[in-house]
Each structure stands twice: as C-alpha cells, then as structure tokens.
Amino acid sequence: MRILFLTHSFNSLTQRLYDELTHDGHEVSVEFDINDRVTEEAVALWQPELVVAPFLKRRIPASVWQRYRCIVVHPGPAGDRGPSALDWAILEGAAEWGVTAIEANGEFDAGPVWASVTFPMRPATKSSLYRREVTEAAVQALRLTLQRLAAGEQPQAQAALPASSSFQVRPLMRQADRAIDWAQDDTACVLRKLHAADGSPGVLDEVLGLPVYLHGAHLEGGACPPAAAPGAVVAQRDGAILRATRDAAVWITHLRRADGSEPSFKLPAALVLGDRLAAVPESPLAPDAMVDTPTWREIRYEEAGQVGWLHFPFHNGAMGTAQCQALTAALRSAKARPTRVIVLAGGPDFWSNGIHLNLIEAHPQPADESWRNINAMNDLVLEILLTDRQLTVAALAGNAGAGGCFLALAADRVWARRGVLLNPHYKSMGNLYGSEYWTYLLPRRVAPEAARRLMDNRLPVNAMQAATLGLVDAALEGDPAAFAATVASRAQALAADPGFEATLQAKAQGRAADEAAKPLAAWRAEELERMKLNFYGFDSSYHVARHAFVTKVPRSRTPLWLAKHRTQKPGPR
Numbered sequence: 001m002r003i004l005f006l007t008h009s010f011n012s013l014t015q016r017l018y019d020e021l022t023h024d025g026h027e028v029s030v031e032f033d034i035n036d037r038v039t040e041e042a043v044a045l046w047q048p049e050l051v052v053a054p055f056l057k058r059r060i061p062a063s064v065w066q067r068y069r070c071i072v073v074h075p076g077p078a079g080d081r082g083p084s085a086l087d088w089a090i091l092e093g094a095a096e097w098g099v100t101a102i103e104a105n106g107e108f109d110a111g112p113v114w115a116s117v118t119f120p121m122r123p124a125t126k127s128s129l130y131r132r133e134v135t136e137a138a139v140q141a142l143r144l145t146l147q148r149l150a151a152g153e154q155p156q157a158q159a160a161l162p163a164s165s166s167f168q169v170r171p172l173m174r175q176a177d178r179a180i181d182w183a184q185d186d187t188a189c190v191l192r193k194l195h196a197a198d199g200s201p202g203v204l205d206e207v208l209g210l211p212v213y214l215h216g217a218h219l220e221g222g223a224c225p226p227a228a229a230p231g232a233v234v235a236q237r238d239g240a241i242l243r244a245t246r247d248a249a250v251w252i253t254h255l256r257r258a259d260g261s262e263p264s265f266k267l268p269a270a271l272v273l274g275d276r277l278a279a280v281p282e283s284p285l286a287p288d289a290m291v292d293t294p295t296w297r298e299i300r301y302e303e304a305g306q307v308g309w310l311h312f313p314f315h316n317g318a319m320g321t322a323q324c325q326a327l328t329a330a331l332r333s334a335k336a337r338p339t340r341v342i343v344l345a346g347g348p349d350f351w352s353n354g355i356h357l358n359l360i361e362a363h364p365q366p367a368d369e370s371w372r373n374i375n376a377m378n379d380l381v382l383e384i385l386l387t388d389r390q391l392t393v394a395a396l397a398g399n400a401g402a403g404g405c406f407l408a409l410a411a412d413r414v415w416a417r418r419g420v421l422l423n424p425h426y427k428s429m430g431n432l433y434g435s436e437y438w439t440y441l442l443p444r445r446v447a448p449e450a451a452r453r454l455m456d457n458r459l460p461v462n463a464m465q466a467a468t469l470g471l472v473d474a475a476l477e478g479d480p481a482a483f484a485a486t487v488a489s490r491a492q493a494l495a496a497d498p499g500f501e502a503t504l505q506a507k508a509q510g511r512a513a514d515e516a517a518k519p520l521a522a523w524r525a526e527e528l529e530r531m532k533l534n535f536y537g538f539d540s541s542y543h544v545a546r547h548a549f550v551t552k553v554p555r556s557r558t559p560l561w562l563a564k565h566r567t568q569k570p571g572p573r
Contacts, residue, residue: 001146004048005030006039006070007055009555010562012399014054015421015460016135017073017142023462024143030562032555036061042558043068046565050149052142053104057083060104070104071114071145075134078116079161081109082170086126086134090196091177097121097129099137101145103155112155115144123191125198125217128349131398132480136419175204182231187248191217194250202256207241207269208233208276215266216240216253216315221293224249235283238298238326239268242283251296253315263362265550266315271362287330298323299330304488306340306495308390313347317404320356321369324376328383335387340495343393343487344384344411348480351396351420354403354436357429361550366543367535374435374531377403378524381436384410385520388508391494395487396420396463396472397480402429406436409445412507414472415490416463417483424471425455428559430545433530440514440523445470458561 003026007014010030021028031042033056040063043051051070053060060070076085077098089097098118103111117137122129148155178197180190194217197203202213220242228234228244235242240253255272257264270277285291287301287310300311312319312327319327334342346352355373363369384392384407394411401423408414416422424442426434442451446469454461454471463475476486497503514520534542547553560567 317350
C-alpha cells in the first residue's frame with residue numbers, strides 16, 4: 001500500500017511506525033505538517049492510498065480527509081478524546097491506557113475507530129510511556145487497521161462504543177491543572193504532576209526566586225532534613241536539585257527558564273540556577289555506592305558474579321563533556337575490578353545520543369564546547385576499545401543515535417532489544433561529519449556499500465535490520481525487564497565460557513594487528529580534522545541546525561530523504 005505520513009516531526013513514534021510499515025512492504029513517504037497548501041501538494045504528488053497521522057498538533061485539512069482516507073494515531077483508548085490524553089491518564093493514576101487508530105473527520109479524535117490496543121500503565125514519565133508502551137501499542141493498532149482495510153472491513157462509529165466513565169472528551173491540560181501545592185500535595189501526587197508534564201511542557205513553578213518549568217523528576221527515598229519546608233531546595237547532585245515534599249523529597253534534574261530570558265530550553269537544574277545554589281549543600285553519591293532506598297544519580301555501577309554493570313541513564317541520552325569524563329572515570333574503575341565482563345547498559349529509554357547539543361548551545365562559545373565534547377566522547381570510546389582484561393557488552397535497551405551508535409560499536413559485543421531504533425548517521429545535524437572513531441568501527445562490522453547507505457540515507461534502522469547488517473550482534477526479544485534478564489544470562493555465560501581466555505587473547509591480537517595497520521590516533525585525527533571544519537569553518541550549517549533543533553524552530557520544509565513524493569514518482573496503485 002502507498003502511504004503518506006503527515007506528522008508534526010519525525011519523532012520516535014513516527015520513526016518506529018515508518019520503519020515497521022516499510023519493513024512490511026508498504027511504500028511510505030513523509031510530509032511535515034507545515035501548512036494546508038504544503039499538505040495538499042504532498043497528497044497530490046504521492047496520490048496515497050492511505051494518509052496516516054502519527055503525531056499531529058492540528059487538524060488534517062478538510063480538503064485532504066474528505067478525498068483520502070486518513071488515520072489518526074491517538075494516544076488514548078477507544079472513546080477517549082482530547083490533546084492531553086496521556087497527561088490526564090498519568091495525573092489521574094489510570095490503571096490501563098491505550099492507543100486508538102481513528103479515521104479523521106472534522107473533529108479532533110471523533111471519527112470512527114479502526115483499532116484500539118490497550119496496555120497496563122506503568123508509574124513512569126510521559127516520555128518513557130510514549131517511547132515504550134504507547135509506541136508498541138501504536139504499531140499493533142496500525143497493523144490491525146491495515147489488515148482490516150485489506151479485508152474490506154469498516155470502522156466502528158464512536159457512538160456505538162460501550163459507554164465508559166473512564167474515557168471521555170478531555171480539554172487541553174493547562175498549567176493550572178499541573179500546578180504543585182508543595183504544602184498540600186504528597187510525594188505521589190507531586191510525581192504524577194511532574195511525570196504528566198515530562199518532556200513537554202514541564203510544570204511551571206518558582207525555584208529560589210526564579211520562574212521555571214520543572215522537568216525530570218525522580219523519587220528520593222532517603223531521609224530529608226526534618227526542618228525542610230515543602231518545596232525547599234535541600235541538596236544538589238550531578239546538576240540536579242533535591243526538593244522537599246511534605247512527606248519525602250524528589251530530585252528535579254532539568255529546568256527551563258520561564259522569565260522570558262535566554263536560554264529558554266531545558267538545561268541541568270544547577271546550570272540554570274547558578275549562584276542561587278551557593279548555600280545548597282552537595283550530596284555526592286559514587287557510582288558504586290550501595291543504597292537501600294530509591295534515589296537518583298547519573299551513573300551507577302553494580303556487580304553480579306563475574307559481570308559488572310555500568311548504567312548511565314543520561315537525560316534524553318545526551319552526553320555532555322563532564323558526563324563523558326565521569327563515565328570514562330567510572331569505566332576505568334570498573335576495569336580495575338576482578339570481573340570478566342562489563343555490560344554498558346545505558347538507560348532504559350535511551351542508550352546514548354552522543355554529544356549534548358543543549359549544553360553546547362547554551363555555552364558562550366559553542367564551537368569550543370563542541371570541540372571539548374567530541375574529544376570527551378572520543379576519550380570514552382578509546383577507553384572501551386582499550387579494555388584488555390574484560391570483554392565489553394553494549395546492551396541497548398533503548399534507542400541510540402549519532403555518536404551514541406558508534407560508542408556502542410566500540411564494545412566487543414552489541415546486543416539490542418527488538419523494537420529499539422538506531423540512527424547511525426550524523427548528516428541530519430547540518431552535514432556533521434562525526435567522530436567517535438566511526439571510520440574505524442563501522443567498516444569492521446558492515447560492508448562498504450551498506451555502511452555508505454547507513455551514513456547517507458539518514459533513516460532509522462531497527463534492531464533486526466541492524467543484526468542482519470552486522471551492526472549489532474544480536475536482536476533480543478522482550479520488554480526492557482525481560483531484555484535485562486536475557487542480557488544478564490548471556491553475560492554470565494560469556495564470563496563462564498571455558499574459552500574466555502582464548503577469546504581475550506584473540507581480541508588482543510586483533511587490536512594489535514589493527515594498530516599496526518593504522519593507529520587509533522590516526523583515525524581520530526582524520527575525523528577531528530573534518531569536525532574542526534564543522535565547528536570552526538566557513539560552513540555554519542552545523543551551528544544553524546543545532547540551534548534549530550535545540551530551540552525547536554518549526555521546519556520550513558520536509559527533508560528530501562523523507563519526502564519521497566518530492567523526489568520520485570509513486571508506483572502503480
């Protein structure tokens with residue numbers, strides 16, 4: 001089937017649906033929802049059999065839905081309507097939620113239902129639920145819709161759906177609905193409000209006299225100073241702040257200024273507050289420190305038998321200079337331990353997305369900070385590559401992009417959860433050349449022509465495709481918890497393998513042969529020479545693209561590698 005995706009952006013859900021439908025043999029082209037004229041032009045060029053809206057912020061034009069069948073992917077169960085569906089579900093503590101494929105008509109989410117898939121709610125942020133449960137349900141709902149269309153079935157009118165008090169027309173959630181009463185709301189309520197606003201729009205509040213939006217909330221289960229007033233900032237750690245609640249405390253990792261001053265995008269809380277935190281004590285926690293209660297830290301190390309686990313759930317997978325340096329130090333410490341295998345676990349939603357574009361954008365000298373950041377990333381990759389006493393495993397439970405993909409390839413084994421998407425390319429960020437030793441790492445795994453396509457096409461690759469290409473060694477089934485259990489079992493087997501020492505010796509011999517043929521320092525120097533032009537050269541496209549990405553400047557056009565209808569004629573219907 002020839003399908004046109006009409007979407008606000010090529011976000012994680014849109015990428016996953018694009019990947020799945022393309023894999024199923026459908027012809028899929030993408031058009032960003034810029035204005036009605038552009039949308040009308042796109043459908044005229046592609047002549048789609050179906051229009052799918054995975055992520056829209058406004059209605060599909062009547063000139064389109066009246067002429068073409070249009071399916072809206074709504075992040076709510078059948079009967080639920082409104083633009084803040086998932087927000088309300090989290091805030092109200094819904095036990096079950098879902099995704100519904102709705103045929104578009106003149107009202108938001110009011111058309112007949114083609115398919116609806118439900119899932120149990122998890123106590124998590126909106127962003128995490130969206131990337132995991134919502135995305136998986138959306139894949140199922142859209143596939144069911146296509147099957148029913150092929151079978152000649154008809155959708156069910158919403159008026160015919162069973163009545164439910166849980167599902168209703170809900171308004172846009174406003175900041176008044178999200179507001180935290182620190183004196184009255186208990187910790188569970190505070191977390192629900194913060195989780196429901198995670199990613200966007202955040203919760204409007206005031207911290208130490210500064211109006212801000214709160215992002216990135218984590219429970220602190222330890223003791224809070226008994227005299228601390230609810231809402232007070234009582235500690236800081238790794239750029240986050242700890243705020244007292246009336247019965248516990250929560251960590252807030254990121255803030256966005258709400259006073260009209262720049263920068264107005266998300267940054268680590270301590271960076272936004274600056275000198276206002278002068279009197280707030282640090283509460284450091286080493287990566288390997290054992291704690292019995294829930295808390296938050298950026299890097300955590302643990303051991304099980306002969307396997308060490310290094311967790312680094314950085315916010316949105318972004319890795320700034322200091323984070324790279326801290327992770328490199330943690331890895332060195334792990335390498336000094338008497339283990340046989342080190343699992344680089346990343347985080348549950350993102351493994352890594354490479355350099356920290358927000359921190360770079362906020363820096364007074366973005367080019368200089370870009371240079372420091374990429375060198376810190378390279379130092380981390382080098383530390384992995386030079387691990388000589390252990391085997392390393394990159395265990396990708398969440399998505400990886402750009403430099404994060406090549407960071408993973410530095411490991412001896414790369415295992416990815418099925419459903420994970422990889423974006424192993426740099427060019428989307430203003431024709432960035434990239435580093436992280438990718439010119440050395442990629443050809444070791446992928447044939448030259450396939451490697452060229454990966455870097456040039458700028459399209460996501462799922463775990464199964466990556467395994468077929470050789471980009472990863474295994475695509476493993478299961479949700480994140482099941483994936484972690486499988487990784488643990490495989491890692492222990494790797495450590496217990498009678499041939500472990502021989503494997504380690506072969507690894508050392510391979511590394512020595514590669515070094516003799518061309519030193520790692522030479523690969524790095526060649527990449528950085530190209531990167532220096534990106535950062536300091538006459539072509540400012542990287543800086544322009546980074547600014548647009550960080551500040552969420554609306555797209556003025558759809559990239560041609562997505563908009564096939566603008567570069568090729570559709571096949572026969």
